[in-house]
Amino acid sequence: MALISLPILGPILVSESLVAVATLCAVYLLLQLLRTEIPVGLRRPPGPTPLPLIGNVLELGGNPHLSLTKMSQRYGDVLQIQIGTRPVVVLSGNETVRQALIKQGDDFAGRPDLYSFQFISNGKSLTFSNDHAGVWRVRRKLAQNALRSFSTVESPTSSYSCVLEEHISLEAEYLVKRLSGIMEADGSFDPFRHIVVSVANVICAMCFGRRYSHDDQELVNLVNLSAEFGRVIASGNPADFIPALRILPNRNMRAFIGISNRFNTFIQNIVTDHYRSFDKSNIRDITDSLIEHCQDKKVDENANIQISDEKIVSIVNDLFGAGFDTISTALSWCLMYLVSHPDIQKKIHQVLEAFILETFRHSSFLPFTIPHCTTKDTALNGFYIPKDTCIFVNQWQVNHDPSLWKDPSTFSPERFLNAEGTGINKAESEKVMLFGLGKRRCIGESIGRSEVFLFLAVLLQRLEFRSLPGQKLDLTPEYGLTMKHKRCQLSASLRYRHGADSEE
Numbered sequence: 446m447a448l449i450s451l452p453i454l455g456p457i458l459v460s461e462s463l464v465a466v467a468t469l470c471a472v473y474l475l476l477q478l479l480r481t482e483i484p485v486g487l488r489r490p491p492g493p494t495p496l497p498l499i500g501n502v503l504e505l506g507g508n509p510h511l512s513l514t515k516m517s518q519r520y521g522d523v524l525q526i527q528i529g530t531r532p533v534v535v536l537s538g539n540e541t542v543r544q545a546l547i548k549q550g551d552d553f554a555g556r557p558d559l560y561s562f563q564f565i566s567n568g569k570s571l572t573f574s575n576d577h578a579g580v581w582r583v584r585r586k587l588a589q590n591a592l593r594s595f596s597t598v599e600s601p602t603s604s605y606s607c608v609l610e611e612h613i614s615l616e617a618e619y620l621v622k623r624l625s626g627i628m629e630a631d632g633s634f635d636p637f638r639h640i641v642v643s644v645a646n647v648i649c650a651m652c653f654g655r656r657y658s659h660d661d662q663e664l665v666n667l668v669n670l671s672a673e674f675g676r677v678i679a680s681g682n683p684a685d686f687i688p689a690l691r692i693l694p695n696r697n698m699r700a701f702i703g704i705s706n707r708f709n710t711f712i713q714n715i716v717t718d719h720y721r722s723f724d725k726s727n728i729r730d731i732t733d734s735l736i737e738h739c740q741d742k743k744v745d746e747n748a749n750i751q752i753s754d755e756k757i758v759s760i761v762n763d764l765f766g767a768g769f770d771t772i773s774t775a776l777s778w779c780l781m782y783l784v785s786h787p788d789i790q791k792k793i794h795q796v797l798e799a800f801i802l803e804t805f806r807h808s809s810f811l812p813f814t815i816p817h818c819t820t821k822d823t824a825l826n827g828f829y830i831p832k833d834t835c836i837f838v839n840q841w842q843v844n845h846d847p848s849l850w851k852d853p854s855t856f857s858p859e860r861f862l863n864a865e866g867t868g869i870n871k872a873e874s875e876k877v878m879l880f881g882l883g884k885r886r887c888i889g890e891s892i893g894r895s896e897v898f899l900f901l902a903v904l905l906q907r908l909e910f911r912s913l914p915g916q917k918l919d920l921t922p923e924y925g926l927t928m929k930h931k932r933c934q935l936s937a938s939l940r941y942r943h944g945a946d947s948e949e
């Protein structure tokens with residue numbers, strides 16, 4: 446009796462395994478035959494032939510934004526791959542992405558029901574859950590209003606134009622002081638480690654009405670784990686598409702679930718405190734304003750869309766999560782590019798906005814938008830895409846498309862300056878795609894852009910950044926929802942002394 450040993454199942458008969466393989470192939474062929482009928486006049490998007498059961502996972506590799514950009518050169522702007530047995534349509538090309546996300550915005554506004562999404566905010570996330578369109582729309586509006594109220598409101602106590610500017614300027618000053626202190630003590634610092642706490646403090650001020658010390662271990666450890674988190678939640682994680690992979694030991698997945706739980710508990714504790722001390726006549730922050738909304742909603746008998754209190758209050762998880770990881774990744778990339786281009790750092794004060802745009806374009810640190818999903822049968826560029834198809838939008842491809850950009854792999858902020866070199870060329874700047882487009886476009890875009898600008902303006906006015914002698918900076922991104930550069934040490938020196946406020 447011939448036996449073979451499989452890693453998960455242990456020893457089994459060869460004849461049994463042959464029957465199993467034959468059955469799997471038969472099921473696969475049947476699934477292929479049952480594939481959706483294509484309406485007359487439309488075609489199925491082209492793409493590489495998938496292998497049974499695993500689909501095109503091997504071709505995706507560790508850097509899907511690069512492999513899918515290469516595939517788009519062969520198959521075009523609308524191509525189809527299969528991850529596991531699930532078809533995924535991948536969109537590239539500025540025109541095609543605009544057509545899908547803006548002109549056919551409603552058709553492409555859904556989110557797929559991916560496995561990893563259920564761990565974020567206990568499956569109640571505004572950003573990652575596949576809420577019914579009506580529920581998502583109401584929650585998105587609530588999130589936008591809360592953000593607007595607690596960022597644009599005039600600061601009662603200071604000369605800043607609004608509270609957001611005040612929070613950012615104060616945190617940036619603390620950061621300058623902190624980095625100078627570390628330089629004096631240690632001679633170098635890990636930029637992400639410190640930037641992420643300062644940026645988290647800005648969104649904490651808006652969401653929770655408080656800031657944390659740079660030595661608060663709970664916050665520091667939590668926000669420094671965003672790379673591990675982003676690795677699993679990135680587009681194309683095989684475990685999202687191949688159920689068998691979820692039962693195999695998977696270190697990344699275990700770490701991700703652990704971080705999600707810690708993150709949820711951290712925010713849950715703050716929300717519980719807010720409920721305890723809630724006072725309707727003194728709405729202190731975004732959490733209070735969401736709690737207030739839960740109470741008002743119960744009195745509003747005309748509300749035709751019912752949303753649970755949990756789904757309202759958990760909006761604060763989305764805002765906090767999106768508000769620190771994206772901006773600290775952006776700022777830390779900015780420092781890496783500055784240190785690699787000392788000539789640019791010298792004249793940065795004239796070209797700061799162009800420099801940030803070029804960092805956004807060149808790093809494309811959010812290589813794909815969060816996956817979308819079609820909300821109904823639709824067609825794009827003559828290709829048929831059925832309802833509930835998972836959609837990847839390749840922002841990295843748009844930002845490196847040689848038909849849109851001269852020498853796309855060269856880092857050149859000048860490409861965004863007008864002919865006189867005095868201001869920004871608006872048409873060029875609008876081609877950079879980093880915040881998505883259309884119905885699901887990022888709601889924190891204007892906060893994100895101003896925060897990166899203001900933080901950098903303060904940091905660069907006060908400090909000059911450098912790599913360490915003999916150090917070769919590695920700007921290769923590590924793939925994830927937000928791609929990070931490798932953690933490294935930089936140095937900085939004060940450009941001139943100025944009495945910074947002391948921390949706490």
Ligand code: HEM
Pocket residue numbers: 571572573585588592648763764765767768769771772775811813814815816817879880881882884885886887888889890892893894897
């Ligand atoms: C440099 C900073 C930022 C970048 C590059 C960025 C980028 C993005 C991208 C690419 C998406 C997905 C769009 C899509 O799926 O089509 C997104 C969604 C989102 N962003 Fe941002 N973001 C930034 C900052 C922020 C900030 C500061 C907040 C809030 C405080 C925020 C809140 C959100 C939310 C709630 C969504 C989900 C919207 C939805 O699903 O309807 N983002 N962002």
